[in-house]
Amino acid sequence: MKEREEVELLNFDVKHFTKEALISAAIQSAFDLGLPVAVWRLPNQNEINLIVSFTALQQLQRVEFPTLPKGFLIAPFENDKKGNQFIKADFHLSFDFDEVIEGSDISSDETATGKAFKTQLIERLSNPIEKPEYFSLEKAVDTSVDYKALVQKSIDYIKSGVFEKVVPARAAQFQLPQHFDPVSLFMNICQEYTNAFAYFVSTPEIGTWMGATPELLLSKQQNIFKTVALAGTKRFDTETPIEETAWLQKEIEEQALVSRYIISCFKKIRLREFEERGPRTSKAGNLLHLKTTYEVDVEATNFPELPTVMLELLHPTSAVAGMPKTETLQFLSEYEGLDRAYYSGFLGPVNLDEQTNIFVNLRCMQVDKHTTTLYAGAGVTEDSVPEKEYLETEMKFNTLRNLIYPAS
Numbered sequence: 001m002k003e004r005e006e007v008e009l010l011n012f013d014v015k016h017f018t019k020e021a022l023i024s025a026a027i028q029s030a031f032d033l034g035l036p037v038a039v040w041r042l043p044n045q046n047e048i049n050l051i052v053s054f055t056a057l058q059q060l061q062r063v064e065f066p067t068l069p070k071g072f073l074i075a076p077f078e079n080d081k082k083g084n085q086f087i088k089a090d091f092h093l094s095f096d097f098d099e100v101i102e103g104s105d106i107s108s109d110e111t112a113t114g115k116a117f118k119t120q121l122i123e124r125l126s127n128p129i130e131k132p133e134y135f136s137l138e139k140a141v142d143t144s145v146d147y148k149a150l151v152q153k154s155i156d157y158i159k160s161g162v163f164e165k166v167v168p169a170r171a172a173q174f175q176l177p178q179h180f181d182p183v184s185l186f187m188n189i190c191q192e193y194t195n196a197f198a199y200f201v202s203t204p205e206i207g208t209w210m211g212a213t214p215e216l217l218l219s220k221q222q223n224i225f226k227t228v229a230l231a232g233t234k235r236f237d238t239e240t241p242i243e244e245t246a247w248l249q250k251e252i253e254e255q256a257l258v259s260r261y262i263i264s265c266f267k268k269i270r271l272r273e274f275e276e277r278g279p280r281t282s283k284a285g286n287l288l289h290l291k292t293t294y295e296v297d298v299e300a301t302n303f304p305e306l307p308t309v310m311l312e313l314l315h316p317t318s319a320v321a322g323m324p325k326t327e328t329l330q331f332l333s334e335y336e337g338l339d340r341a342y343y344s345g346f347l348g349p350v351n352l353d354e355q356t357n358i359f360v361n362l363r364c365m366q367v368d369k370h371t372t373t374l375y376a377g378a379g380v381t382e383d384s385v386p387e388k389e390y391l392e393t394e395m396k397f398n399t400l401r402n403l404i405y406p407a408s
């Protein structure tokens, strides 16, 4: 670890501050200067990372992972419209438990913005703030759509053979508590959902998003490419050991469709050597899902561009859109009545610690100044019951809602 001398970049010992104070001051300083900031914690890890870009978001036509600098990728559900957005890591802090383990000024030349950011950070640390401000789009979201009727329509379309599975979503808007602090919420997410990808992203262009997603879209660590098929939802029951969870035919089929979709992507690019594990029951907060993992050795298969190619083929998977893709996307844009924005898009760190980890943006919310919009969907098949799918979206909302409004 390139410890001390890099931590010294702030000209004083950051170890005097808690990680909450440092994260708050960095978010506030990014806000003050109109700069993009991302904070995250990978599943089953202690390390929290924070990056700030000294330039505006970069729009990427194609996500060429091997040539991208260190940064954070975020893309909306309807990717063709706004495209992939990239937050370049010009400033990077990482924390393990309470210790700053790395602080680095990645940008090679000291720009005026970079200098201004560090000056501002020192200023904000010396005069601590209670909670940071963040970018807010104050977006109006139509939450009036009758979700149960939408599920019924989905079932009718499936029965008439238009498609096999579709994932309609809905949004709910809530007033934020008066003393809402995104940093303490982020810390609670990290603590409560240890096997989720916990994140906070705030930029002038996309506003502020937070979440605790259980779904990996793809990752590359050393030479191993990984993706998962995640679907089927049940409430976690503390009385039943996870491995003894019983799944209904409907849920098994729903998840098998996602697996089949991933395998069809591999087939399209003539990739035959992959390792498949599962389906197994996987816990996500208070919910359980069925999960199959796929791994490919990109060196052995001589396929370095696999993550780039698979990103384009996979998104949106049938876990968030449906099967087949074209018909279900058409149905959703016609009847869902919701701008999903970054919900069910994808996001995650790129080329940090020589790894890339991109997740499907689920169990997430867009945060405005006084309100928050939560998004959730449910996989509908022929055997779905509208009331049950509605309750499933409520349970998914609860992932974050329970932490924003803890029962007193």
Ligand SMILES: C=C(O[C@@H]1C=C(C(=O)O)C=C[C@H]1O)C(=O)O
Residues within 6 Å of the ligand: 167, 169, 215, 230, 231, 232, 233, 289, 319, 320, 362, 363, 375, 376, 377, 378, 379, 380, 396
């Ligand atoms: C669509 C969501 O979740 C997806 C849909 C699932 C399902 O239909 O059972 C389960 C996990 C996710 O792949 C969501 O959380 O909003």
